[in-house]
Amino acid sequence: MDDSKALYRKYFKRMPDDSVHFFGEKMIIQIPEIFIERGITKIVQTNVNTIGIFEGYIFDNSDEEDISKADHKFVLKLPSTIYLQPSHIEKTTKMVEDVETDTMKKENFYNFIFTYDDVFMVTCILVQDFHCVDSFCDMLLNGKIPDMIRYDEMTSLWAKCAEINGSKNLKTDFNTLAMIVSNLIRDPENFSDPFRLVYEKYYAKGIYNGKRIMYRDIPRYISNFTAITGSDPRFGVTVSMEKTKGRKKPDTTSPVEEMIK
Secondary structure (H helix, E strand, O other), rough: OOOOHHHHHHHHHOOOOEEEEEOEEEEEEEHHHHHOOOOOOOEEOOOOEEEEEEEEEEEEOOOOHHHHOOOEEEEEEEEEEEEEOOOOEEEEHHHHHHOOOOEEEEEEEEEOOOOOOOOEEEEOOOOOOOOHHHHHHHHHOOOOOOOOOOOOHHHHHHHHHHHHHOOOOOOOOOHHHHHHHHHEEEEOOOOOOHHOOHHHHHEEEEEEOOOOOHHHHHHHHHHHHHHHHHHOOOHHHHHHOOOOOOOOOOOOOHHHHHHOO
């Protein structure tokens, strides 16, 4: 990841009206479609209202569209509601990992595309919005916090979101937030272990985050008993309906069957 401050100085400029303009060839902000469905992001024509936690991709060639070929990438860590005005909005689909089933699946995204002198942020003055705290919790609990945000930043970012948006300490303390985060971020090689127990070996390799899982998947990894009682019932019902005995399609086991083996 590029140095965010250096990128900001090179490609962005705060204007007299407190807006922030983009001064590069092209930039793409990619947001999952589920953010629109869950109210985290709202789109009205080319005006976008969203939480300021996302990854950005800057291109020196305006014809390039593949974000994996971006010349620069950054992560915005502003846990507040912000307003964007991209030139274009396009819908796209890409393959993403499904942690629950250990397979790849298609997921829809929206690309917010900015070109030279577009308004990146309508205002850089922070707006207090309690809904923003709900959005952050939704992203965290459903494994949608950007990969580029480090594990050791997660709890502080959550607390900052609460402070900025007027919910104070969320009626809890920092240790409780850290405990929740530690349960949602797991060892990439063994989901039974929280990332906090093994983070040192990954940090030594330059890997600063573990595997993010959805809150409903936690029970199946922490103990056999909670895996049985806490597994997603919708998954179990779906499996029972889809079981087949075909030669080339083996049975899909349910969470309970996995525990009994």
